[in-house]
Amino acid sequence: MIHHKNILAAILTSLMLASGALAQGTTPPAATQPSAPAASASSPSADNAKQAAAPAAQPAAMEVPEIQPQSWSFGGIFGRYDQNQLRRGFQVFKEVCSNCHAAHLLSFRNLSEPGGPEYSQAQVKALAATYTINDPDAPGGKRPGLPSDSFPSPFATDQDARDANGGLVPPDWSVLAKARSISRPFPWWILDFFTAYQEGGPDYLHALLTGYRDNPPAGFTLPDGKFYNDYFPSHAIGMPPPLSDGSVQYQKAADGSTVPLTVDQYSRDVSAFMMWLAEPKLDQRKETGFRVIAFLLLFAVILWLVKRRIWSNVAGH
Amino acid sequence: MAEHQGSYTPSSPLGKWVDERLPIIRFTKEQLWDYPTPKNLNYWWTFGAILTAMLAIQIVTGIVLAMHYVPEASMAFDSVELIRRDVAGGRMLQAIHATGASMFFVAIYIHLFRGLYYGSYKAPREILWMLGVLLLLLTMAAAFFGYVLPWGQMSYWAATVITNIFAAIPVVGDPLLQLLRGGFAVDNPTLNRFFSLHYLTPFIIAAVVVLHIWALHVPGNNNPVGVDVKSSRDTVSFHPYFTMKDLFATIVFFIPFAWLVFFAPDLLGHPDNYIPANPLVTPPEIVPEWYFLPFYAILRSIDFSILFINSKLLGVIFFGGSILILFFVPWLDRSKVRSGTFRPLFKPFFWLFVLNFIMLTYLGAQPAQGIYVVLSKVGVAYYFAYFLIILPLLSRFEVPRPLPASISESVLTPARS
Numbered sequence: 172m173i174h175h176k177n178i179l180a181a182i183l184t185s186l187m188l189a190s191g192a193l194a195q196g197t198t199p200p201a202a203t204q205p206s207a208p209a210a211s212a213s214s215p216s217a218d219n220a221k222q223a224a225a226p227a228a229q230p231a232a233m234e235v236p237e238i239q240p241q242s243w244s245f246g247g248i249f250g251r252y253d254q255n256q257l258r259r260g261f262q263v264f265k266e267v268c269s270n271c272h273a274a275h276l277l278s279f280r281n282l283s284e285p286g287g288p289e290y291s292q293a294q295v296k297a298l299a300a301t302y303t304i305n306d307p308d309a310p311g312g313k314r315p316g317l318p319s320d321s322f323p324s325p326f327a328t329d330q331d332a333r334d335a336n337g338g339l340v341p342p343d344w345s346v347l348a349k350a351r352s353i354s355r356p357f358p359w360w361i362l363d364f365f366t367a368y369q370e371g372g373p374d375y376l377h378a379l380l381t382g383y384r385d386n387p388p389a390g391f392t393l394p395d396g397k398f399y400n401d402y403f404p405s406h407a408i409g410m411p412p413p414l415s416d417g418s419v420q421y422q423k424a425a426d427g428s429t430v431p432l433t434v435d436q437y438s439r440d441v442s443a444f445m446m447w448l449a450e451p452k453l454d455q456r457k458e459t460g461f462r463v464i465a466f467l468l469l470f471a472v473i474l475w476l477v478k479r480r481i482w483s484n485v486a487g488h
Numbered sequence: 489m490a491e492h493q494g495s496y497t498p499s500s501p502l503g504k505w506v507d508e509r510l511p512i513i514r515f516t517k518e519q520l521w522d523y524p525t526p527k528n529l530n531y532w533w534t535f536g537a538i539l540t541a542m543l544a545i546q547i548v549t550g551i552v553l554a555m556h557y558v559p560e561a562s563m564a565f566d567s568v569e570l571i572r573r574d575v576a577g578g579r580m581l582q583a584i585h586a587t588g589a590s591m592f593f594v595a596i597y598i599h600l601f602r603g604l605y606y607g608s609y610k611a612p613r614e615i616l617w618m619l620g621v622l623l624l625l626l627t628m629a630a631a632f633f634g635y636v637l638p639w640g641q642m643s644y645w646a647a648t649v650i651t652n653i654f655a656a657i658p659v660v661g662d663p664l665l666q667l668l669r670g671g672f673a674v675d676n677p678t679l680n681r682f683f684s685l686h687y688l689t690p691f692i693i694a695a696v697v698v699l700h701i702w703a704l705h706v707p708g709n710n711n712p713v714g715v716d717v718k719s720s721r722d723t724v725s726f727h728p729y730f731t732m733k734d735l736f737a738t739i740v741f742f743i744p745f746a747w748l749v750f751f752a753p754d755l756l757g758h759p760d761n762y763i764p765a766n767p768l769v770t771p772p773e774i775v776p777e778w779y780f781l782p783f784y785a786i787l788r789s790i791d792f793s794i795l796f797i798n799s800k801l802l803g804v805i806f807f808g809g810s811i812l813i814l815f816f817v818p819w820l821d822r823s824k825v826r827s828g829t830f831r832p833l834f835k836p837f838f839w840l841f842v843l844n845f846i847m848l849t850y851l852g853a854q855p856a857q858g859i860y861v862v863l864s865k866v867g868v869a870y871y872f873a874y875f876l877i878i879l880p881l882l883s884r885f886e887v888p889r890p891l892p893a894s895i896s897e898s899v900l901t902p903a904r905s
Contacts, residue, residue, distance in 0.1 A: 276566065281573075346762045347762075349762040350763045363755055364747075367747075369752055456579060456750050457750060459750060464750070468743065474732065475736055
């Protein structure tokens, strides 16, 4: 999270620390380029640990462009999930993404819980029943799904998933939105404390889903079976472009409003859904937060008055 | 204990009966109620109480989390997620415990630097100080064991890298490494023993805190002017004066803490720790939690050998030495004046030391290359020079400013610094 490799910025920021002065935004941070995860069964030594933070060298032409934070309904301290958006995102997940990606921590019942897509319990029951669940205790080993069941995974085993996807398991979605982020170099993450910026995951996912290019730039050799993506760390991503304009048909919202059927819109919706999947209690936590902070502020003021009164008879105070 | 007479007179026959057998009420009255405290303590002195509160919070939330957590390699990651999703209040408990560790270290570092500035380690408080350094070490161990438990990628690889540090110790290194891990690599046995140790260390910490407070109550508090208490005019009773001041400060401290818990719970974490542990995939960068970064920077900066000591062992010596050196501060700084306020030369060196510590924190998160390596070495050099060269020399050559005759005098005519 706290990483960038701009030397000038390092000197500037350490000077900043020394002087306590405000940053003059002169150093656009270079996006970091994590190397492709290296398969290694051996554990690194302490010497390796010293090297571990060094990103692998890559040609400058392949720099990952900086990802700009997007506007999200759930961003900032007042942000809440948009129920319609979560429903649209769930539709994209159900119709497109769940063909390859599992989300084993998602249960059907979660879809009717407060702060989520909030389908009715009857809708969730009906939806669950359309899935067949493998259950060794059921007659014949199979039964229709119940709201308490986990969302079924598309592949029976990890090996099946590998076989069907060019040797790699499509990552599970349960907390994926929090396992990805965008680079927030030094001065920013201090500001992030005050703005409560926690949307690096959806920002990255939206950029990734809209970052496919039909043809890689000149000089880039794309391995067989890979696709070129501007924002994927190595640019060569195994996932084919999953979305195209018009590929998912949304229903009108309850108030009759519609959204464009574009890749950009689908990406926003599904990224928002993934954020909910990773942080299903976001609305409640912010609500509680306001109450807790209001209480603490009030309590602090009262205690300060009490303390001042008590100390008023001490000489010199 | 020291200087003041007991003021407790049992008011009932039962109270008298208990007092003659176990004078616990007398003890409480004398040590937590009447305890004479210098009246000039500033808000930097409230962090002792804040730390006690943080320890209590970590223990209480931790005990409840342990009721739901599963210390088994294939289930640990999901069990933490299920606590956040399905346990009543679990999301809050988990966030309080995880961000509480960070706030704990914020308070520890402030408490530590306060001691360094006001010379709280000087006679007769050397043992008090050394117990504090021991508490720092124990808290670091507890935080490290705890960070491994969610069993994400950073948990796993932090456990791998940190246990590897012990392998650098000659002769006993390898057996020690295997003992720590419970095998040849970090795996389920490591997770099990770290869980057990994570549950154990806070209670050891609590016991050492009792010794720390005992050692405080024998000589009494140091204070911002650093002159001894001369008469009862210099002190007020602990209750209600400092109970209320400490409580106020603690509640104020809880405001940024609550902000993190409810509005930015993942700000200080690494996204990779939301990826389940995978021994076959090394993360692109392994970064410890922010509170270990200065020491991690010290470890990494040693990339050279001296004589027969290779760089790996030397790095570990500097890493361990950076904390162990704190034990010797009372004997490295021989200046008779405690408070930095009255030491004109000490002050700039001290603040440079604070900035240097912040710089090392920053560098610990940067890749070990280019200018960062050079800056890290400068930082390490100053860190050790401060203790080994600057403090001993200052105590010989510095001419301190005149001290106030007493605490009361300094309160009535505030010293200008």
